[in-house]
Amino acid sequence: MRVLRSQIFWQVAAVGLLIWLGYILAQNIEANLAKSNIVLSFDFLSAQAGFDISESLLSVSATSSYGAVILAGVINTLVLAVCCIVGATIIGVMMGIMRSGGHYLGERIAGLYIEITRNLPKLLILLALYLAMVTTLPVVRESWSVFGLIEISNRAVYFPIVEQGFGLWWLWAMIAVWPIAICVLGKVARRIQDKTGIRYPVIWPVTMCVLILIAGPAMIGLIDYQISWPVLKGFDFAGGGRISVQFVVLVLALSIYHGGQVAELVRGAIASVPVGQFEAAKASGLSFAQMTRLVILPQAIRAAVPSMGNQYLNITKNTSIALAVGYSDLVSVMTTSINQTFRPIELMTVSMCVYLGICLIVSWLVNIYNARVIAVRA
């Protein structure tokens, strides 16, 4: 193709303008920073942060470095995102199936739910839910006890945990074995079904086996799970684990908000399955549950994957509203650090890179899945 002179002109002009603009802005930044004696550098990441994160999977304290605190924030964001994704998927799939399931009342209730969540800002849902929970839940000293196992107060939810030791190790091992066993045995069962036509159940037997392996050794005294119970001491509970009410509210609010959007996607995906598939499934004598699980959902999921991936990315990005209720996610750690160090450029660069990285990884995974699905279809 012949390159026109005007093409070169416009491109040079655009790039030149951008470089010129960038140069001016960079100079301004330099001048402004020089005035307050700040030099751009990432050295501060190893300096002592001096603020604490209330809940985190990493153990950070007031003496940790900025790098460690930011990492804890990243992990908090990821944990929150995973919980919200699971919650939104459960609510969304249920509501989406109900919306297109043919039940008169169910269709209308799911429609109302989708309409309401579609028309309300997520921040409003979050703040209203937070306010409602903080005012209706009891204070720590009068916390509600659920069967003596879980204590619920307006500060946190307290629950017993298994303490460090062989018991905890065994528990984690079993939790890891569970999905692997289901995958492997599921493949074996499918091969048997392909060959002989007999369907063996997999999920329930495996789950029962895992539960027996967890509970059995403890009953005959082989393993001693050292359980730490939450006990009220003074103004707070000691021992056990806790999840702050902020985290619970965030997961609830974002799951409800995004559940509506997931439900719309699920409804659209189900609608994209040809009517003939429903009729064929019914004619084969499948029950509603079998039809949904074996015929409709496998086809609907393929149609839904790209938009679901997008939706999951949105959920991950939207966890940043955690700042509004004071949960220490990445953005909230970032703003605290900016206020302390006044290094907005470095800190925002780090956080933006983290978010962009998450986005890239998720889109890469969705692309891989898509490629596989297209290969199956072809």
Place this chain on the structure above:
Amino acid sequence: MEQTIRAQTTLPPKIGFAEKWRRRLFGNLRDGILTMILIAAVLGLGSVAINWLVINAVAPWSTADLCREATGACWPFLVEKHRLILFGTYPWEQQWRPFMASLILLIGVGVSMVPHWQDKRLIWVWLGLAVTFTVLMRGGVGGLEYVQPERWNGLPVLLMLAIFGLVFAFPLGLFLALARHQDKLPALRAIAVLWIELVRGVPMIMVLFLGLFVLPLMMPDDIKLNPLITTMIALVIFHSAYFAESIRGGLQTVPLGQYEAADSQGLSWFQKTRLIILPQALRIAMPGILNTVLGAYKDTSLVVIIGIHDIMATAKMSFSDPVWQRYGLEAYLFVGGWFLATCWCLSSYSRWLERRTS
């Protein structure tokens, strides 16, 4: 004989009212169980809601003193505070100005929604609206008292940020979409791709913080940016990327033949784009664009996190006073009602437009 059989099979079976509902709700065991669960849930939630909203609530015309004993909603609170939620700390006697300013913006949106009027004239309408809005809110001319931007709060701030943010973001998004959709100018395309993907890869709050922290650093000494302006710039940058992607979706559906036909007519690039490609692409992209508008309008409420006093902030303000501390849910209900009503109008408009074009 044959005729009677045909008559029997083609006539729809006559079912009564009760039978129709019985089949709808209890047609089989699964439906029946689902119906029972749903009715229980609706009754449970509904009774809580009605108790709080009506039965245990204090009527709006009674005095607020009654609220202290009531377990339901306190409607006198909203009667007392609705002007604070709507217009915040804007001088009390001058509050007709934010009211009028909000009203003209809403009327402007209404006018822009009429398909028949969507042409070049809208640019002038919106320029005029921007000037009128600023004059009304800021004052200082024509005998209007000057009001500092720090005292602009509530509804007009929400509408200003949402509407002007979107109005300015749209042309930018259009430009980005066109730049990304072509392959003649790869450098321009690379810039557009970078812009769109960078912005879409980070949360809106990050972009708002960029506006709050980094934008002022980028300015020369003598320019002090108003927080409302920096927020507006951040919103324009953010929304433009999303607009670009919805418009690009429309551009991709325009058949190649349309481009070739336009080229063979000897149209210039500008003529081709304006007269042939965009009218088709925008019509197809309209549902996506309106979806972006809806999301952007709702997300404008996030500006409260960076300290801009929109309607969420004034709602918080209304119950920060210790006397009224218990009535936060009422304030949020008020704001929720506003968003439900306006968003519902937007989504009905979107559905109407879709039906009209298809």
